[in-house]
Amino acid sequence: MRLSYGCPERILIKNGTIIDGTGNAGFVGSLLIEGDHIADVIPGNAPTTDEVQETIDASGCFVTPGFIDAHSHSDAYLILEPSAASKISQGITTEINGQCGGSIAPRFGEARLSGDWATLLAEKLTWRTLSEYRSQLEKARPAVNTVQFVGHNTLRSSAMGYEPRSADEDDLKKMTRLLEEAMDDGAWGLTTGLIYQPGRYALWEEVLHLAKVAASHDGFYATHMRSEGDRIEEAIDEVVELARLSGIRAEISHLKTSGRNNWGKLSAVIDKIERAMSRGLLLGADRYPFTAAGTDLDIVLPDWAQAGAAVAEMERFASPVLRRRIVEEIDGSLRDWREVMIGGTWHDENKKFSGLRVSEVCGSSPGEFIVSLLEKDVCKTGAFFFGMSEENLDKILSLDWIVPGSDASLRTPWGALGEDHPHPRAYATMPEFFRRLRSLGVTCEEAVKRMTSLPAGRFEICLRGELKKGYFADVAVWKENEFFSRSTYSKPHAFSSGMQYVIVNGKISYRSGRFTDNRGGRFLERRKK
Secondary structure, three states: OOOOOOOOOEEEEEEEEEOOOOOOOOEEEEEEEEOOEEEEEEEOOOOOOOOOOEEEEOOOOEEEEOEEEOOEOOOOHHHHOOOOHHHHOOOEEEEEEOOOOOOOOOOOOOOOOOHHHHHHHHHHOOOOOHHHHHHHHHHHOOOOEEEEOEEHHHHHHHHHOOOOOOOOHHHHHHHHHHHHHHHHOOOOEEEEEOOOOOHHHOOHHHHHHHHHHHHHOOOEEEEEOOOOOOOHHHHHHHHHHHHHHHOOEEEEOOOOOOOHHHHHHHHHHHHHHHHHHHOOOOOEEEEOOOOOEEEEHHHHOOHHHHOOHHHHHHHHHHOHHHHHHHHHHHHOOOOOHHHEEEOOOOOHHHHHHOOOEHHHHOOOOHHHHHHHHHHHOOOOOEEEEOOOOHHHHHHHHOOOOEEEOOOEOOOOOOOHHHHOOOOOHHHHHHHHHHHHHHHOOOOHHHHHHHHOHHHHHHOOOOOOOOOOOOOEOOEEEEOHHHOEOOOOOOOOOOOOEOEEEEEEOOEEEEEOOEEOOOOOOOEOOOOOO
16 A cells, blocks of 8 residues: 655565664564654564555564764765765765865865876866765765765865975965865864875964864864874874864774884773873774775875875976986885785776785886886876784774774776775775674674764764664664675675665665665755754
8 A cells, every 4th residue: 555645655674683773682673664764663573554665574684773984985986976886785874974184175276186086077076165066966866875074185285285385374264264164065074184195294283273163163073193103102192182272073083003013002002092082082983894004005105205296296207317216215115015905006007916916016126116007097096005913903993982984985896986996995894894893792782883873973973873763764684694795805896795775864775785776865964053
């Protein structure tokens, strides 16, 4: 029986084990969805009703809130590939985007998007402001919700380009204006990537000033710190002091201790963070469940050679004198090239290197190989850096304040995105996070809480992250004994298994291994206090 015209559609999910996201014990029951909200959560046998448009028999499945990716980079690709295939297929219904200092907007002056974003978006890249981006996003109808932050590097390059200098008063005024406009347009706060161009040239006072601006708009702060290795303790001190002086709520991005020499610092790092949390100065941290980081390969260039980002790097490669200097400095570095794997490449001659370690293919000169690779790819080459400890990863994931963040943009095995070679975390963060927690003795209920209500509460994403009457209907139906990653570093384009249904704002976006065109994602509004 169909409901009368004008009534919202109803979906009944019955016979599943409901794990509601709060950490409470799961129970067999039913979930009734009406329109974009949860109408009821019913323990025990399924109710008798024929006034539903679809009934899902979830026998043998968990029924949980949709997962929240607390650290994502899908801003641009939600326009290009709104199915969000690699994310939705692992149960992600909300992404927190604009991380590590790089966001899709605002984009003015010399600001350039990352090379892959700009190349693949091409004629779709029409917006400047966050409001204009939001309009474009809503036309695309993404499958997942997005929480959008503003990146400091994007602000800085919009206001003052890529010059390797500190900001002056006029620069700060421009960045302030752009940040305030973005906050008014729906941004949730500020992120930094203080190892990247051009944010690495920002003095602490510049970041503090912008954090105060974001805090005045009730915004949050998430940071890829100045160091995740040799100076990680000093970097944490900087974040804590910034939070203290600005009053902003701060999150440390993808917590790690990079480099074998720094693995022993983890206990001191955790102690610093927990002491700051106890004083209300930090929210916590996110982490992906892998021991290889992923970023652009040009991060291995000498500091002076990175100034000005890709355009300036290419100019230096064209100078025989500067090119020779770059090659010599790379060859003379102490980096272990067995720990660096080539990721996504763009030039046809470079494709054969994706998935291989630099040590396997560089010959006698890593510097010459890397410069040649970058030059052909116009400095868009990706790389994976195996500089982390498995034991430390387990210690980090065992902390009850760590939430999952893929640190990846969405991908698909088809189309333009299928030609890339992404980190497996783009496809597999949630099953790997869940499996790791279970192996550490964490209950199913607590693991689901960390993937749902904990990040929702931390970032004040209202009425999401729990299965509760009146909450938005973001729901995942999945089989625990089949929920596994199939993506690898050598063959990353593989969907996770075990996910049966994914519902976003009441719309079934993923059904029995197939993506539907019934996409229900939204640009989430920041609730103003």
